[in-house]
Amino acid sequence: MDRTKDEDQLQALAQVVARFTHTPLRRSIGENIRLLLERPDGLYCFRLHKDRVYYMSEALMRHALSFPRHALISVGTCFGKFTKSGKFHLHVTALEFLAPYAQHKIWLKASMEQQFLYGHHVLKSGLARVTENTAKYQGVVVYNMKDVPLGFGAAAKSTAECRHADPTAIVAFHQA
Amino acid sequence: MKEEKKERRLAQKELDSSVKINVAEEDRFVLPSAEEQEREAGLPADLQALKTRIHDIVHVLSDFAARRQADRPRQDYVTQLRRDLCLYYSYNEFLMERLMDLFHLSELLDALEANEIQRPVTIRTNTLKTRRRDLAPSLIDRGVNLDPIGPWSKVGLVVYSSQVPIGATPEYLAGHYMLQGASSMMPVLALAPQHGETVLDMCAAPGGKTTYIAALMKNTGMVYANDANEARVKAVVGNLHRMGVTNAVISCTDGREMPKIRPAGFDRVLLDAPCSGTGVIAKDPAVKTSKDEKDIQRCAQLQRQLLLAAIDSVNAKSKTGGYVTYSTCSILVEENEAVIEYALNKRNVKLVPTSLTVGKEGFAKFKAKRFHPSMTHTRRFYPHTHNMDGFFVAKLKKFSNTIPGTEPAAEEQPSGPAPAPPQKRKADVDANDDEGFDEDDKAAAPSPQKKKRKAPQGQQKSPRSKHVGGKPGAKGKKWQKSVNPKARNPKKKGLNKKP
Numbered sequence: 001m002d003r004t005k006d007e008d009q010l011q012a013l014a015q016v017v018a019r020f021t022h023t024p025l026r027r028s029i030g031e032n033i034r035l036l037l038e039r040p041d042g043l044y045c046f047r048l049h050k051d052r053v054y055y056m057s058e059a060l061m062r063h064a065l066s067f068p069r070h071a072l073i074s075v076g077t078c079f080g081k082f083t084k085s086g087k088f089h090l091h092v093t094a095l096e097f098l099a100p101y102a103q104h105k106i107w108l109k110a111s112m113e114q115q116f117l118y119g120h121h122v123l124k125s126g127l128a129r130v131t132e133n134t135a136k137y138q139g140v141v142v143y144n145m146k147d148v149p150l151g152f153g154a155a156a157k158s159t160a161e162c163r164h165a166d167p168t169a170i171v172a173f174h175q176a
Numbered sequence: 177m178k179e180e181k182k183e184r185r186l187a188q189k190e191l192d193s194s195v196k197i198n199v200a201e202e203d204r205f206v207l208p209s210a211e212e213q214e215r216e217a218g219l220p221a222d223l224q225a226l227k228t229r230i231h232d233i234v235h236v237l238s239d240f241a242a243r244r245q246a247d248r249p250r251q252d253y254v255t256q257l258r259r260d261l262c263l264y265y266s267y268n269e270f271l272m273e274r275l276m277d278l279f280h281l282s283e284l285l286d287a288l289e290a291n292e293i294q295r296p297v298t299i300r301t302n303t304l305k306t307r308r309r310d311l312a313p314s315l316i317d318r319g320v321n322l323d324p325i326g327p328w329s330k331v332g333l334v335v336y337s338s339q340v341p342i343g344a345t346p347e348y349l350a351g352h353y354m355l356q357g358a359s360s361m362m363p364v365l366a367l368a369p370q371h372g373e374t375v376l377d378m379c380a381a382p383g384g385k386t387t388y389i390a391a392l393m394k395n396t397g398m399v400y401a402n403d404a405n406e407a408r409v410k411a412v413v414g415n416l417h418r419m420g421v422t423n424a425v426i427s428c429t430d431g432r433e434m435p436k437i438r439p440a441g442f443d444r445v446l447l448d449a450p451c452s453g454t455g456v457i458a459k460d461p462a463v464k465t466s467k468d469e470k471d472i473q474r475c476a477q478l479q480r481q482l483l484l485a486a487i488d489s490v491n492a493k494s495k496t497g498g499y500v501t502y503s504t505c506s507i508l509v510e511e512n513e514a515v516i517e518y519a520l521n522k523r524n525v526k527l528v529p530t531s532l533t534v535g536k537e538g539f540a541k542f543k544a545k546r547f548h549p550s551m552t553h554t555r556r557f558y559p560h561t562h563n564m565d566g567f568f569v570a571k572l573k574k575f576s577n578t579i580p581g582t583e584p585a586a587e588e589q590p591s592g593p594a595p596a597p598p599q600k601r602k603a604d605v606d607a608n609d610d611e612g613f614d615e616d617d618k619a620a621a622p623s624p625q626k627k628k629r630k631a632p633q634g635q636q637k638s639p640r641s642k643h644v645g646g647k648p649g650a651k652g653k654k655w656q657k658s659v660n661p662k663a664r665n666p667k668k669k670g671l672n673k674k675p
Contacts, residue, residue: 057423060398063374064425066438071429074413077422093417117346 049074052081053088055097090152090175095141099149102141106130106153106172113144122153122172124165134159140172151175205232207248207256226264233257234281261288267464271454274508277543283560290560291457297342298564299353300361300384301331303391304420306352308333315353318345325358328533331391332361351418356384359455359557359567363446363503364388366530366555366571370496372397373443378431378486379450381408383415389446390421399424400442402431432481435488440577443497447486449479449515451506455566458559472510479504479515487523492574500525500572505565507558509542512568516554517547524576527553530569534562538570 043058049072056064056076064075079094090098108116112126128145136158142150153172157165208216233253236243240250254276262272265288279287299322301308308324308331315322319339325332333353335342342348343355369375369389377386380401390399401416401424403409409428416424429437431447452475453463483502492498502519504511516538519525527550538554540547557567 060423060425063398063400066441067425067427067429068437071427073409073426073428074416075425078413078417091417096420114346117349 046079047075048082053079055079055094090139092151095149095151098152099141099143104131104134104138104140104155105143106134106140106155107143107145107147108150110145113150116142116150116153116174119174121156121170121174123170127172130155130159132159136161139175142172205236205243206245207233207252221263223264226260230257230260230264230285233260234285237281265292265464266461268466268468270468271464274454278507278509286560287558290558290563293559294458295357295559295563295565297335297338298325298356298358299333299335299342300329300356300388301333301353302351302387302419303331304395305350306347311347311352314347315345318347320345326534328365329358329361332358334358349418351420354384354387354415354419356388358562358564359505360384360448360565361388362532362535362555362557362567362569363448363501364392366503366532366569367444367446367499367501368531369393369397369444373494373497374398374400374441376400376402376434376442376445376486376489378402378434378445378447378482378489379404380412380426380448381405383412383419385446385448386412386424387415387419387421390416390419390424393423395421395423397423397443401426402429402434404428404430432485434485438489440489440491440493442489442491443494443499445486445490445500446503447482447500448503448505449475449482449511451475451479451504451511452508453505454511455505455507455557455559455568457566459565472508475506476510476515479511480518483515483519484522487519487525487572487574490574492524492577498574499528500574501530502568502570502572504568506568507556507566509539509545512556512570513539513542513547513551513554514545516551516570516572519572520548523574525572525574527551528571528573529553530555530571532569535569536561538568 044055045058045061047054047056047061049069052074054074054076055078060076064072077093077097078091079097080088080090082088106122106127107129108122109126109128112122115126116122122142131140134140134155136155138155138158140153140155142153144150152175154175155172156170233256237250237253237257240253244250244253258269258272258276261267261276261284262269265272267275275287276284301311312322312333315333320342321336321338322333323336325334347353348355364385367375367389369392371393373393374397375389375393377389377400380386381403383401386399386401393399399421401412403412406428409426412426416426452467452472453460454467457463483500486500486502490498490500502516506512516527520527527548530553532555535555535557537552538556540549540551554568554570557564557569559566
């Protein structure tokens with residue numbers, strides 16, 4: 001009784017969320033989101049809880065329902081949060097799930113790597129490679145030269161523009 | 177030749193006797209008289225003199241008959257020693273008394289000294305993200321001097337020195353390792369979670385043990401991390417996310433509410449109970465003076481309630497599990513063996529070996545108290561012998577869900593006044609605390625809960641069959657069959673809604 005009500009509420013929320021969430025997610029991984037939800041090891045789902053979006057397996061979700069809402073702090077992996085103004089921000093914790101499906105990537109030189117981790121934007125001088133056809137303000141996943149995903153960014157310039165930018169220009173904004 | 181030998185022997189004898197004489201003369205230690213003590217109390221303490229006196233008294237006490245002053249009883253020496261130790265190491269009298277009870281004299285000084293020194297920093301490799309043999313070289317490259325922690329752990333590393341802050345390397349931020357005391361790996365090793373199980377960590381903050389559990393389970397199954405403190409839960413969230421644990425539910429409720437939320441819903445439960453912290457004095461010297469009898473009692477009572485809650489949350493019918501691991505970072509008997517003994521009496525659980533290869537056995541008897549003989553399955557860790565924090569680990573196996581604890585809880589609540597049960601239990605504990613640890617002998621006391629406990633006769637497979645009435649077993653069994661958990665559930669649900 002209580003349980004189904006909870007579930008309904010969550011589901012309703014999730015649908016509202018889906019509209020929001022999927023836009024920024026789509027920006028970075030595109031239509032691959034289906035792959036996230038229907039994984040070979042079972043169904044997975046997104047749930048909104050206290051303005052944060054969590055990604056978890058269905059089984060885990062059902063278990064988590066046994067807790068009262070106020071007592072629940074986090075389930076599965078936190079993907080991002082909604083700001084008070086309704087914008088969605090990705091969290092770096094989503095990286096390991098999103099990175100394999102990312103369509104647009106940039107690679108950093110070793111010198112830039114540490115700076116990016118400490119929250120700086122990516123400069124042209126630190127850029128090693130970038131996926132072709134990246135549009136301006138496209139969500140990107142940032143890698144280092146050893147192909148380890150570092151975080152999320154947004155392209156400040158399209159690939160074509162990058163070619164002609166001067167070394168100190170910002171080519172990607174640090175996001176998470 | 178012979179003469180030579182004789183001479184040598186004689187010389188040796190002479191030497192020996194002279195030495196003995198010397199010892200006797202020098203070491204005839206005289207206790208300060210009452211006046212001297214008073215005078216001393218007014219002056220600032222002379223640490224060097226204190227230290228000498230401590231050693232003298234220990235020396236006397238180690239062979240009391242030979243080295244005592246004839247007119248002073250042993251008690252005088254012990255009191256003086258306690259006072260000196262308190263002054264020298266700045267403990268309060270209460271804690272020092274407990275420690276003196278706990279350790280043999282020769283051990284005592286070692287233990288106190290060990291409490292003054294910090295334990296080495298240890299880290300645990302996060303097997304979800306990396307391997308120890310990958311992690312170690314990359315840390316060594318950053319100028320960290322480290323070694324494997326010991327033969328009992330494949331993931332632990334001891335850090336001797338480091339040029340970089342060990343909690344801020346890129347490896348740490350990427351979740352490749354966790355700063356974790358050696359002792360806090362023990363309870364998880366004892367718990368031995370299996371793949372695909374549902375495990376609860378009842379007092380999880382800051383998440384070190386929880387991440388270890390998840391790592392051992394390779395992110396399969398489910399891990400529940402609960403902590404009552406909202407601020408500390410945030411640390412759990414941070415750590416779990418950093419370590420890449422994806423199968424965790426993190427909640428913030430009182431651990432005692434757990435059985436209501438998921439009655440018998442877990443395969444294994446780890447209870448790292450909040451405690452007085454007498455095992456980690458090196459970390460927090462405030463413990464030396466801030467704890468007294470009442471604090472310990474308060475802790476012990478909370479621990480009992482939590483342990484019962486933990487046992488109630490475990491499903492005895494679980495195919496792989498049904499285990500509860502109880503641990504504290506306290507070395508006091510009141511918070512450890514006594515709590516376990518209480519649970520043994522109140523629930524259908526038994527102690528099982530922890531499968532830990534290190535550690536000392538728990539006490540089966542301590543001073544006047546006699547615990548269950550299986551108490552030797554528990555493990556104690558001391559700073560001075562194992563060079564890790566003082567710690568206690570016990571592993572319990574629950575062998576029946578239909579037990580004295582849950583049964584009365586289900587039946588009693590409707591009849592009794594609404595908010596009664598927890599308080600009654602509290603009262604129970606309080607009363608028992610005064611008496612020592614033999615609760616069950618007092619079970620005859622006219623408390624409604626106790627009476628109810630007698631009701632489900634024949635169900636108890638417990639070795640403590642004192643309460644089992646005279647009903648024939650067969651009847652009991654039939655009854656037990658009819659009352660399956662499902663049938664009881666609606667009742668329980670109704671109850672939970674009541675308050």
